[in-house]
Amino acid sequence: DAKTTQPPSMDCAEGRAANLPCNHSTISGNEYVYWYRQIHSQGPQYIIHGLKNNETNEMASLIITEDRKSSTLILPHATLRDTAVYYCIVRAPRSGSARQLTFGSGTQLTVLP
Amino acid sequence: EPEVTQTPSHQVTQMGQEVILRCVPISNHLYFYWYRQILGQKVEFLVSFYNNEISEKSEIFDDQFSVERPDGSNFTLKIRSTKLEDSAMYFCASSGSVGYEAFFGQGTRLTVV
Numbered sequence: 001d002a003k004t005t006q007p008p009s010m011d012c013a014e015g016r017a018a019n020l021p022c023n024h025s026t027i028s029g030n031e032y033v034y035w036y037r038q039i040h041s042q043g044p045q046y047i048i049h050g051l052k053n054n055e056t057n058e059m060a061s062l063i064i065t066e067d068r069k070s071s072t073l074i075l076p077h078a079t080l081r082d083t084a085v086y087y088c089i090v091r092a093p094r095s096g097s098a099r100q101l102t103f104g105s106g107t108q109l110t111v112l113p
Numbered sequence: 114e115p116e117v118t119q120t121p122s123h124q125v126t127q128m129g130q131e132v133i134l135r136c137v138p139i140s141n142h143l144y145f146y147w148y149r150q151i152l153g154q155k156v157e158f159l160v161s162f163y164n165n166e167i168s169e170k171s172e173i174f175d176d177q178f179s180v181e182r183p184d185g186s187n188f189t190l191k192i193r194s195t196k197l198e199d200s201a202m203y204f205c206a207s208s209g210s211v212g213y214e215a216f217f218g219q220g221t222r223l224t225v226v
Contacts, residue, residue: 034214043117043204043217044148044156093210100146100158100169101215 002027002090009108012082018075020107022088025069031092033064034101035073037084044087044103047073078111085109115139117218119205125224126195134190134221136205144208145188146215147180149173149201156204162188195225 005023012018024033034049048055048062050071055062061074075082087106091099118137126132138145147159160180161168167180179191188207192199202222206215 038156041150041202041220043206043219044215046214046216049214100161100171101148102158103148103156105155 002031004088004090004104006086006088006104006107008105009110011110011112012075012078014080014111014113015077018078018082018109018111020073020075020086020088020109021070022073023070024088024090027068027090028092031090033062033068033071034089034091035060035062036087036089036101036103037082038087038106039081039084047086078109080111080113083109083111115216117205117207117216119203119218119221121221122219123222123224125226128197128225129194132192132195132223134192134203134205134223136188136190136207136218137186138188138205138207139209139216140186142207142209142216144168144210144215145180145182146206146208147190148204148206148217150204150220151198151201159190159203192223195223197225199223200225 002024032049032051035047036044038044048060050062064071085106120135145162150156158171160170160174177193181189202220204217204220206217208215
């Protein structure tokens, strides 16, 4: 599975867009990029995932570069409640099996008032 | 919105005692997981379960641990003889597809004294 690299911490002003980068230069063709977050000791929360096209849902947008070696999670209007650790995970689905998610250290996003 | 429910939220047990952590996954989900997080550390995978059998397990998931889906709705994690180092938050998760959009419960804080 492809390794991911994320900055350890970032700050963002409340109301502004938060752009969280992730490098996954060894990603292979069938691997998806997943983003989760963990708000202070709560259970991790799924945010979004994508394969090669950009994706948007009610929580965030995911921009994947054309070569798929990096991606950016965008929270368009960050609020104080978005303060959390954000994890970028790369994984290939495999039918007939429940495969683990490997959580790294992630990026601690702090939204400042 | 459907959610994964874990009980109890906090359990204190004496070293050497058996504990059972309980989870009710989202009702139509097929893939089930246990993770743990020791205070201040990463979220670690323990075990995944699909089609009534273990799909994957980590090195942490040794003979002291077992999982069961006793009645088609509950998913349990048993620790036979707890150690001090088993103190952690334990998260249950479930997924409805072979992808990794897993939904996590709020966790059980296990304290071994």
